[in-house]
Amino acid sequence: MSEPAKQDGEFTTESKLERLFARGEFVVTSEIGPQKGASAESVIHHTEQSKAYCDGFNITDNQSAVVRLSSIAAAVHIMRHGGNPVIQMTCRDRNRIAIQSDLLGAYSLGVRDVLCLSGDHQSFGNHPTARNVFDIDSIQLIALVKMMRDERRLLCGDELKTEPRFYIGAVESPTGDPVELRVMRLAKKVRAGAQFIQTQAVFDVEKFAAWMDLVRNSGLDQRVNIMAGVIPVKSVRALRYMKDNVAGISVPDELVDRMANAENPQEEGKTIAVELIAQLRRIAGVKGIHIMPVGWEDVLPEIVTRAGLQLRPVAD
């Protein structure tokens, strides 16, 4: 399998994120979950409000298998309002035909960044009796996007007249187990063509740092731009929920106690997020932060500002 196709001064794509990483900027992305309805109002609101505070908006693809405004449609609204969208593409709802078609469509509309993931199982969503697809998996999806871009071919081998030049992202779960398997999976994603990684939310910085040690030892931090995930939490209830129910998230007890004893949990949640960002930034090999406010999007400008990251670089 070939290495990421970047030579000196040459980019694989027109992605703003790729340029910022190449320049050594510390990249900040955030996440928007489009609303459950045929309106882009909230997407537009968050774009207007936060576009100056982050370099890209990740748009979830029917997150938790709940039907929402499509991520590609949301991307178009974000672009119209001056934001830079990163679309999520999951394998749950589309077979290889729909995936390739949607990728071509998204590129034609101006989307330049795509995050490849398998997707939450439909049993978690609002259509638990749905038939799922999972025709290809996330690693095969990464390789597919790379093939379309670098070989100008569809999966079947047919040539593309115009190739979609996507900057390819993937996710990893650093505190998931077994940890060595998580590093192997990361290596596999990088070999398949992943150029940036957004990690699952980190609360346990120690565990994350241990994973980064393994990542650095295998040289993977040199081959892929790793962004650490941060979720600002509003309440101890939300934190406990994540600790107990969200796979791959590990929350230290001290943090739970801190939230439980906080006079103003919302303020404490923001402070914790700011502190986490500062700690994660110091870990060698971390090239950026991905903030996932899950329903608390309004908090983004404040967190980014308090973390001292409010002056976002301009691409080119």
Place this chain on the structure above:
Amino acid sequence: MIVAEQKPLAEIAENIMEAQKVLVVGCGGCVTVCLSGGQKEVDILATSLRILRKKEGKPIDTATETLERQCDKEYVDKLAEKIQAADCVVSLACGVGVQYLSERYPDKCVVPAQNTKFIGGTTEHGVWEERCGLCGECILARTGGICPIIRCSKSILNGPCGGSQDGKCEVNPDVPCAWTLIYEKLKRQGREDAIYEVFPVKDWSKSRDGGPRKYVREDVLL
């Protein structure tokens, strides 16, 4: 073997409608092994149907039979006489058996008494687990003898997904994550580097996605 689970009595009763002479047919194959459609279950079902209908004031006659196999024409032929005498046939075989009876006796209404579930085996007495998704192109040699097509909830060929935790699947904490099992097995055999190999996309046309399948052995055709 094929694992099947008997439908609720009320549903079977509803499906036999107004029939007065009902033939209940079991199968001596898989469904006998998984304790849902053998002679014993045939007798119990026939009795239960009679009692139910009697209570409803619409009594029925039942006859019973258990074939060696219902997925074999040779055995199905033997039912001709008994079927003649029945208004309705209830089959306790898997879906194949039901269809074989229906094909062989097209004038009769054949009612399924089972929900045919999967191919699997017994893990302990009274517990059956799915093990194969009949994909048509077996990859067990490369996955440590554990099938990711069916044992991974997302049929991931390059797993695990981000939802795996403590060796369990994100879908249900009672289900082991197939990819953790695969990794552990390969590691035990000193083959964990096989994880690095990127499995290419699967040819699902060999599975059900290619339409109904047929297997022909030229050498044994008569």
